[in-house]
Amino acid sequence: MVINIDDGFPFLVRKISKASGIILTGYRDSYLRRRIDLRMKTLGIENYIMYTRFLENNPNELKEAINTITVNVTEFMRDKxxxxxxxxxxxxxxxxxxxxxxxxxxxxxxxxxxxxxxxxxxxxxxxxxxxxxxxxxxxxxxxxxxxxxxxxxxxxxxxxxxxxxxxxxxxxxxxxxxxxxxxxxxxxxxxxxxxxxxxxxxxxxxxxxxxxxxxxxxxxxxxxxxxxxxxxxxxxxxxxxxxxxxxxxxxxxxxxxxxxxxxxxxxxxx
Ligand SMILES: C[S@@+](CC[C@H](N)C(=O)[O-])C[C@H]1O[C@@H](n2cnc3c(N)ncnc32)[C@H](O)[C@@H]1O
Missing domain, CATH: 3.40.50.150 (Vaccinia Virus protein VP39)
Incomplete structure (x- = not known):
């Protein structure tokens, strides 16, 4: 039996998508969770519901959330x-x-x-x-x-x-x-x-x-x-x-x- 516990993550993703215009449903779920978990850890926030609230109360956080999702690592002639x-x-x-x-x-x-x-x-x-x-x-x-x-x-x-x-x-x-x-x-x-x-x-x-x-x-x-x-x-x-x-x-x-x-x-x- 699969128990589907809604931990607030789908709502959070929809919220970031809507506010930013980036279609996050196109990203892998496991990847998004990993990146957002990292951001929450930095902020000392324990769960997605609290992070959603934090986003609502801090307009600048949307930019940070997007930065967290888009990993920018690169280099000249990458992989040679x-x-x-x-x-x-x-x-x-x-x-x-x-x-x-x-x-x-x-x-x-x-x-x-x-x-x-x-x-x-x-x-x-x-x-x-x-x-x-x-x-x-x-x-x-x-x-x-x-x-x-x-x-x-x-x-x-x-x-x-x-x-x-x-x-x-x-x-x-x-x-x-x-x-x-x-x-x-x-x-x-x-x-x-x-x-x-x-x-x-x-x-x-x-x-x-x-x-x-x-x-x-x-x-x-x-x-x-x-x-x-x-x-x-x-x-x-x-x-x-x-x-x-x-x-x-x-x-x-x-x-x-x-x-x-x-x-x-x-x-x-x-
Ligand atoms: C890891 S870097 C890759 C850079 C370069 N192509 C390379 O291979 O070194 C990934 C880049 O994808 C961008 N990115 C992530 N989602 C994107 C999207 N939906 N549309 C366009 N660029 C996106 C990020 O902002 C980031 O700069």
Whole structure:
């Protein structure tokens, strides 16, 4: 017999969803509980009913709750090897295809870009591989406005740049106080934009590559399928999808993509 004790959690989740506009029903229940438990522990609050009351009485807490749910961990060239395959195999293939259609514009989407390390890594790889006069357009989106603000400033500490070789740091960054700031680069345009993967349609169409790494792990199957269908529709024919190393495509999505590198989680639109 299953005893269903309502501990106030579903009500709390509905409340945060309604107030923030983020469709939290798309996130895994166990993940949400873990994150909210952490926040309650910090505040010394013992149960979800008390936390709901706390939210009602403290308007600033909604922002904290959302921050708790959106984990922002990221780094330049995260996991290294997917970016090597991107640079050495994917970009040259895209370049050859574009040449045939006499285009010199490549378009990328870094979906859930956090503090910007991912879109800047994409830009650096592209600049290193593509001819100088080609245009690189990158949409970098996230639900977290604080992240986007910092990402668009493009300022990073020496430690944050440790995955990049010194000549690359020198080429693409300039000193800014004790930190380093991304240089303004000709023919590279990064647009930072707030976007919720659970509720909004794709930011644009005809992308050559969509990167969506390390956010799908937080979503339930239904939400993953919805989002991956959106990515499918936002990619050009033959475009690529790159997901996180620990992530997998749900069964019903697998027929839409062929694996290019199963190990690096790189797929091509069928
Ligand atoms: C762990 S970071 C991943 C960053 C980067 N893609 C990487 O792999 O290093 C997850 C990001 O997903 C964002 N996020 C969480 N839920 C989201 C949603 N519904 N829509 C868009 N972004 C979301 C968070 O704000 C966070 O910046």
């Amino acid at each position: 090897t997917p970016f090597i395959v991107f640079r050495e195999e994917i970009l040259p293939e895209i370049m050859e295809r574009k040449k045939k259609s006499q285009s010199n514009l490549v378009r990328f989407w870094s979906a859930a870009c956090s503090y910007g390390e991912e879109p800047y890594s994409i830009g650096i790889c592209s600049k290193e591989v593509l001819p100088k006069d080609w245009s690189i357009s990158i949409y970098a989106t996230d639900i977290d406005e604080n992240c986007l603000k910092r990402a668009s400033q493009g300022t990073y500490s020496k430690e944050q740049l440790q995955n990049l070789d010194p000549p690359i740091v020198q080429k693409y960054f300039e000193p800014s106080g004790v930190d380093f700031k991304v240089k303004k680069l000709q023919k590279m345009m990064i647009r930072f934009k707030k976007h919720d993967l659970t509720s909004e349609p794709p930011v644009s169409k005809y992308f050559d590559v969509v990167f969506c790494r390390n956010v799908m792990i937080y979503f339930n199957e239904q939400q993953k399928v919805k989002m991956l269908n959106d990515f499918y529709n936002s990619l050009s024919d033959g475009g690529y999808l790159i997901i996180g190393k620990s992530e997998t495509l749900p069964g019903e999505i697998r027929e839409l993509f062929t694996p290019v590198s199963a190990r690096e989680k790189i797929f091509k639109k069928v």
